[in-house]
Amino acid sequence: MSDVAVHEADHGTHGHITSTGLSNNKVAMWLFLGSECLLFGGLISTYMLYRGRVSIGPRPGHVFDIPFTSVSSFVLLMSSLTMVLAVSAAQKRDDRGTTLWLTVTALLGATFVGGQVYEFTAMYNEGLGFTTSLFGSSFFTLTGFHGVHVTVGIIMLMSLVGIIKRSDIPGDKAEVVELIGLYWHFVDVIWIIIFTLVYLIPA
Amino acid sequence: MAIIEQPVTTGGIALAAPVTPTKAQGGFRRPVSTTGWKSWLFTVDHKKLGIMYGVMAMFFFLLGGIEAVMIRMQLAAPNGKVLSASVYNQMFTMHATTMVFLFVMPMAAAFANYFVPLQIGARDVAFPRMNAFGFWCILGGGIFINLSWFLGGAADGGWFMYAPNSGPIFSPSHGIDFWTLGLQIAGIASLTGAINLIVTVLNMRAPGMSLMKMPVFTWLTLVVQFLLLFAVPVITVALFLLSFQRNFGATFFDVSAGADPLLWQHLFWIFGHPEVYILILPSFGIISEVLPVFAKKPLFGYPFVVFSGAAIGFVGWGVWAHHMFASGLGPVSVAVFSISTMAIAIPTGVKIVNWTLTLWGGKLRFTAAMHFAIGLIVLFTIGGLSGVTHSVAPSDTQQTDTYYIVAHFHYVLFGGAVFGLFSGFYYWWPKMFGKTLNEKLGKVNFWFMVIGMNMTFGPMHILGLQGQPRRMYQWTEARAGEGFFNLAFWNRIASIGSLVLSFGILLFLINVVKTSRSKERAPLDPWDARTLEWMTSSPPKEHNFDVIPTVHHLDEFFHRKYEQDPVTHEYKQIATAEEILADQEAHADKHIHMPSPSYWPIVLAASLPVIMIGVIYSIPVAILGGIFTVLAMFGWALEPSTAPESDFDPPASGESTKELAPLV
Numbered sequence: 001m002s003d004v005a006v007h008e009a010d011h012g013t014h015g016h017i018t019s020t021g022l023s024n025n026k027v028a029m030w031l032f033l034g035s036e037c038l039l040f041g042g043l044i045s046t047y048m049l050y051r052g053r054v055s056i057g058p059r060p061g062h063v064f065d066i067p068f069t070s071v072s073s074f075v076l077l078m079s080s081l082t083m084v085l086a087v088s089a090a091q092k093r094d095d096r097g098t099t100l101w102l103t104v105t106a107l108l109g110a111t112f113v114g115g116q117v118y119e120f121t122a123m124y125n126e127g128l129g130f131t132t133s134l135f136g137s138s139f140f141t142l143t144g145f146h147g148v149h150v151t152v153g154i155i156m157l158m159s160l161v162g163i164i165k166r167s168d169i170p171g172d173k174a175e176v177v178e179l180i181g182l183y184w185h186f187v188d189v190i191w192i193i194i195f196t197l198v199y200l201i202p203a
Numbered sequence: 204m205a206i207i208e209q210p211v212t213t214g215g216i217a218l219a220a221p222v223t224p225t226k227a228q229g230g231f232r233r234p235v236s237t238t239g240w241k242s243w244l245f246t247v248d249h250k251k252l253g254i255m256y257g258v259m260a261m262f263f264f265l266l267g268g269i270e271a272v273m274i275r276m277q278l279a280a281p282n283g284k285v286l287s288a289s290v291y292n293q294m295f296t297m298h299a300t301t302m303v304f305l306f307v308m309p310m311a312a313a314f315a316n317y318f319v320p321l322q323i324g325a326r327d328v329a330f331p332r333m334n335a336f337g338f339w340c341i342l343g344g345g346i347f348i349n350l351s352w353f354l355g356g357a358a359d360g361g362w363f364m365y366a367p368n369s370g371p372i373f374s375p376s377h378g379i380d381f382w383t384l385g386l387q388i389a390g391i392a393s394l395t396g397a398i399n400l401i402v403t404v405l406n407m408r409a410p411g412m413s414l415m416k417m418p419v420f421t422w423l424t425l426v427v428q429f430l431l432l433f434a435v436p437v438i439t440v441a442l443f444l445l446s447f448q449r450n451f452g453a454t455f456f457d458v459s460a461g462a463d464p465l466l467w468q469h470l471f472w473i474f475g476h477p478e479v480y481i482l483i484l485p486s487f488g489i490i491s492e493v494l495p496v497f498a499k500k501p502l503f504g505y506p507f508v509v510f511s512g513a514a515i516g517f518v519g520w521g522v523w524a525h526h527m528f529a530s531g532l533g534p535v536s537v538a539v540f541s542i543s544t545m546a547i548a549i550p551t552g553v554k555i556v557n558w559t560l561t562l563w564g565g566k567l568r569f570t571a572a573m574h575f576a577i578g579l580i581v582l583f584t585i586g587g588l589s590g591v592t593h594s595v596a597p598s599d600t601q602q603t604d605t606y607y608i609v610a611h612f613h614y615v616l617f618g619g620a621v622f623g624l625f626s627g628f629y630y631w632w633p634k635m636f637g638k639t640l641n642e643k644l645g646k647v648n649f650w651f652m653v654i655g656m657n658m659t660f661g662p663m664h665i666l667g668l669q670g671q672p673r674r675m676y677q678w679t680e681a682r683a684g685e686g687f688f689n690l691a692f693w694n695r696i697a698s699i700g701s702l703v704l705s706f707g708i709l710l711f712l713i714n715v716v717k718t719s720r721s722k723e724r725a726p727l728d729p730w731d732a733r734t735l736e737w738m739t740s741s742p743p744k745e746h747n748f749d750v751i752p753t754v755h756h757l758d759e760f761f762h763r764k765y766e767q768d769p770v771t772h773e774y775k776q777i778a779t780a781e782e783i784l785a786d787q788e789a790h791a792d793k794h795i796h797m798p799s800p801s802y803w804p805i806v807l808a809a810s811l812p813v814i815m816i817g818v819i820y821s822i823p824v825a826i827l828g829g830i831f832t833v834l835a836m837f838g839w840a841l842e843p844s845t846a847p848e849s850d851f852d853p854p855a856s857g858e859s860t861k862e863l864a865p866l867v
């Protein structure tokens with residue numbers, strides 16, 4: 001979605017009048033996230049249906065390292081906070097602050113993804129592969145989809161840092177920062193749901 | 204950058220707009236051609252894209268039609284030898300897939316793309332490049348799915364592709380892989396299209412056009428886009444699970460690992476039932492435009508038509524398990540879904556009543572478009588009634604998986620959706636191409652289609668109730684039975700009917716060719732129409748309207764042509780379409796800022812099938828495709844949607860500038 005958003009600011013069209021008064025890009029982002037809810041809804045339902053179905057390989061309780069995942073979840077939550085700081089800096093037309101906080105957000109996100117890679121490897125070594133059991137297939141699919149969403153978010157954040165550094169008009173990407181912020185918060189909220197349902201509630 | 208410095212005014216024929224090349228953006232110079240194949244390949248104009256969607260859908264309609272006729276030839280006589288069992292399975296699977304995903308949906312998208320901006324008085328959609336991207340995705344997806352015919356056989360699991368039957372054990376060819384991955388690409392088109400059109404309708408209406416002043420076609424298109432927005436991700440999940448199973452060894456539908464075979468059915472039908480409304484509502488919208496025009500009366504109960512459309516959009520989410528009555532859901536679920544299914548017939552019935560009352564007392568003009576619209580009302584009602592008989596679960600247990608179901612959905616889909624689209628062709632052809640399709644031939648076209656369609660699908664009610672299962676590649680003399688209800692006779696009638704139907708469709712194609720050869724131009728307002736799309740030249744100029752209209756009424760164009768006498772309440776004409784257009788041209792906006800063509804939509808869309816081919820045959824190719832995709836996205840992101848401001852003269856002080864709402 002970021003590609004959609006980037007140019008909007010390029011020709012500074014904030015003053016445009018739309019029938020609802022909301023910018024096209026923002027409405028589009030909300031619609032996209034609404035659609036994403038059903039994507040994750042389907043994946044989460046699949047996981048909830050299958051999480052207890054293990055004919056071979058480890059069961060959910062055996063492979064989860066709750067303290068570790070709690071820390072990485074906390075890191076992801078903090079990245080939402082830094083994203084808020086980035087948006088607020090962008091609205092104040094403070095490009096240095098914006099790029100700083102965007103970079104921090106991306107780094108926190110990358111830490112989370114790194115944690116996920118570590119976690120997946122550990123699980124694999126304990127005998128839980130993608131094809132091992134229904135639990136394995138549905139767990140890796142659900143968390144993998146989430147991980148891909150975070151990764152896409154990181155790429156968007158870093159591209160945005162690059163674009164802001166190159167542009168000469170301060171603050172002209174404020175709406176784009178806000179839109180990527182929406183996406184980022186959405187991905188965080190989805191993680192809270194996944195963390196609760198997958199890790200905290202025992203199968 | 205397409206900047207139209209002066210509105211083009213000559214005689215309704217849009218001249219090529221002057222275009223300024225811009226400096227390289229995102230690595231390439233922007234495409235600037237306004238004529239020739241390049242102007243189509245890189246266009247972002249919603250009207251061109253609408254025509255492209257239409258041509259593509261028509262092509263797949265013929266392909267799906269050929270597949271259908273082959274099925275009927277196989278079943279015309281006992282022990283049919285036209286197709287082998289395996290090819291027969293591929294044939295009905297691909298027939299349904301083609302008709303649903305590659306004909307009705309893109310054809311509805313063609314009309315939506317072309318007419319929604321015109322009906323709401325906008326100059327384009329909200330995201331023109333995304334619009335082009337959607338078209339190239341659906342085209343790429345359609346070709347991709349059909350490639351499987353040449354690469355070891357097409358998908359053969361039926362259009363609902365039930366698991367575990369769709370697993371690698373039962374379907375070892377790559378057909379289902381192509382099907383799954385191709386539909387993913389097509390799904391991207393539906394999703395981007397839905398977002399684009401919703402934003403367009405919500406944000407880009409002409410001043411004064413409140414939601415309740417919108418034409419019904421636009422309204423129902425809006426409902427359809429919401430259905431797509433929420434239904435597509437569900438099938439996306441199902442398709443991912445299936446391809447992970449088939450291509451990467453996941454266990455989702457592996458019953459021996461404890462998988463639940465109903466998971467696929469639920470996911471498919473949570474998408475699938477809203478999908479049937481995605482197929483029918485655009486046609487409902489079309490005839491809600493056609494009937495009032497040819498009855499010379501406003502649509503009866505406009506708010507009821509709108510709200511029942513929205514109600515269908517909501518209730519449509521709560522009935523999916525009526526496709527699963529025979530799967531052992533348990534009595535409570537069956538009862539609930541049975542009742543909700545009966546309930547959904549109500550808002551549908553409301554519409555039928557509204558259309559009938561629109562005709563009541565009207566000055567009816569039986570044009571070809573009107574024929575098809577009335578055909579829809581009658582045939583859809585028959586299909587709706589058999590639908591209600593399926594909603595009674597005990598009765599459905601008898602009917603399910605027989606030809607009776609095939610009869611039902613063809614009455615609603617062919618008699619409903621397809622007749623609506625044909626009504627749209629005859630109604631809007633003069634607007635899109637400036638020439639009217641031959642009316643006389645159109646009516647012959649209509650009668651062949653109605654007779655053919657009833658001959659083909661009517662007998663299927665009997666066949667089904669007599670117990671002929673659907674998807675059986677042969678029937679035998681011994682099992683055909685005797686007397687009036689014997690299968691042999693009615694199968695033969697159905698097969699002959701399919702030829703009559705095909706001939707009707709051929710007449711339409713002949714009509715198109717004939718019309719395109721004729722020199723006669725359509726009048727500006729051939730039907731005395733009521734809505735904004737008729738308030739501009741035919742075909743419309745690149746920028747649609749010289750002046751963005753200010754809307755005061757539902758049926759704005761009608762109210763500009765006619766005024767009600769305060770005493771007698773009669774409407775009398777106060778202006779002609781030509782006068783209204785001339786007035787607009789005289790007061791045209793000075794600087795009209797249109798979105799610029801772009802390479803990136805087609806480049807990005809072309810990189811997706813590369814990924815998919817890679818998923819099937821070789822992962823490095825998929826990675827290569829992924830890299831292309833990312834590069835194309837960056838190219839897209841770095842290219843401004845419209846050329847920089849410096850490329851056109853700022854308006855001299857005092858002149859008005861009309862731009863589109865923000866364009867991306």
Ligand code: HEM
Nearest residue numbers: 479482483525526548587590591593594599603612615616
């Ligand atoms: C009055 C409204 C309707 C009712 C009550 C209704 C009811 C049903 C029911 C209960 C079934 C499942 C039968 C079975 O498989 O045993 C069914 C199948 C089907 N209906 Fe409808 N329907 C209605 C309208 C529509 C519309 C508007 C469409 C599409 C334009 C449609 C398309 C289909 C299709 C394609 C199937 C078959 C799916 C398959 O098995 O491949 N129906 N209908």
Ligand SMILES: [Cu+2]
Nearest residue numbers: 476479523526
């Ligand atoms: Cu249904």
